[in-house]
Amino acid sequence: MRAFTAVYWKEVRENLRDRRTLINALLTGPLLGPVMFIMLMNVMVSRELDKADRPIDVPVIGAELAPNLIRALKGAGIDAAPAVSDPEAAVRDQRADVVLRIAPTYAEAWGKGQAVQVEVIYDSSRRDASTPVNRVRNVIEAYGKREGAMRLIARGLSPTTAWPVQVAERDQASSQSRAALMFSFLPYFFVLTVFLGGMYLAIDLTAGERERQSLEPLFVNPVARGTILAGKLAAICTFSLVSLLLSVAAFSTAPWFIPVDKLGIALDLGVHFGAQVLLLMSPLILLLAALQSWVSAMAKSYREAQTYLSVLMVIPILPSALLSVIPVRPESWMYAVPLLGQNLAIVQLIRGDGVNAEQMGLMLAGGFAAAIIAVIGAAWMYRSERLAISG
């Protein structure tokens, strides 16, 4: 036990004196996520709000043929701009978000009471254009419906003859679950923080010691290698835990910087949320520390270990990326899968659904089981004869 604490305190003290480790564990790691997140959210929110209310100009070809339609558009804040010569190219080259083309036969057909065509030219792969496109389409459809109803009434028929089915939307999303949609990548930030918080220590404590030729003298001491590894793992876990604490604290201030009320969403990242995140992330802290030490023990130098670990860093991204592409219905076994379980649970917490005891139990059991395997793997590497030999 004395040897364990000796290793632990020496590693903590030595690394507190290292500026690079400190900056990574206590500054970049925990703060990069929240800062990036707040900036992204603000840009997104202000752009969406802008587009929803702001008057926009839309080039219209053949505007003079349909003065009533143009008036209806104007009433909804959509001004007809002068026609462009090649509308398809204009949309492709992003000179216009959307272009309207009114058929040359419009006036004639309208006068006869026939169906007329209005082309909406747009590019659905441009996400930033989707708001103006939807606005234009909605106005034209509403205009068409209104005119149709007028014609039916003029012929003495009820408008319901033409539209027997009415769609009435009842959105069940709570304002918190709407928030969850936007915050679905929050779990990844937490995992990344834990990863970065411990990474430099894990490299320094294994591959770094080996490269600096201090591992052989260390192993000459009358201490079992398992004890040395335990002390080092505890030091790595301490740094990544502090990193995570700082990150959770920084995220809890996010609602002050994001205009959440304008979006009609509620966001609760307070103490309760933070405490649960810490609990469910605890197995990952040990798991990542052990994995990083294991991988570092395979490397001969600091640089080599850094290369391996940047490959390892991709793994925590997978569940987040996968879940955002293929939304799955959470099943109980998923909570036992490290990273995946944490991902699901954190999104659940933001949605305000909470995490029940069974899910939490599965997460801790699965996570710690994986962590123990990783610790055994690292210990096995530590026992190897070659590890101590630097040359």
Next chain:
Amino acid sequence: MIEVRDLHKSFGEVRAVNGVSFTARDGEITGLLGPNGAGKTTTLRMLYTLMKPDNGQVLVDGREVWSDPVAARRRLGVLPDARGLYKRLTAAENIDYFGRLQGLSNKEIERRREALIDGLDMRDIATRRTEGFSQGQRVKTAIARALVHDPRNVLLDEPTNGLDVMATRAMRRFMRQLKDEGRCVLFSSHIMQEVAALCDRIVVIAHGRVVADETPAELLAQTGQANLEDAFVSLIGTDEGLAA
């Protein structure tokens, strides 16, 4: 006392150590002389249990080391081939860390640390961080931390490697002092002069085998040479990898 009986160690096809036996006694300096690549470092690594021999036995103070490697390491003070220090810690902190790993009390650590700092004449560097230390200052710190637990047996792998003349003389003086304190001192070297000047007993290793294990006088008599340098060369068959 360290007894080595018929040690073997191979790395793949290469037989690094191929049947090494010798005894290093208390109150004597035993030199392990051999050209570079003769198997000296591998032999020492098996003595301090960093490597497990394929065959053979190592006894420290009469006890087989592999039956309890941790206890065996407690009886040894080792300056390994790799002597990396923790550069963000001071020299004194480096020594204290090893004292704690040896399980010493804080009081003992302080007493031993101060004695070693005086004995190795390193008072001026004790409170400095070891980053930027000269080769000599690094070796002094590495020796101090290796001997913090006052071991009966001292193993030094090429202790004067990279040292200047003054530092080499100080190191030799220190090794004689260890001997006078009644310790068993075993060191390896590829420098003939050094072994001749220091040793009570010389073990000559070449190609992973012991080719001689004698006192300097016996060595001269056995080879029929007038001086030790010629004796070594005639034993090893070549002077390649040796230094005068």
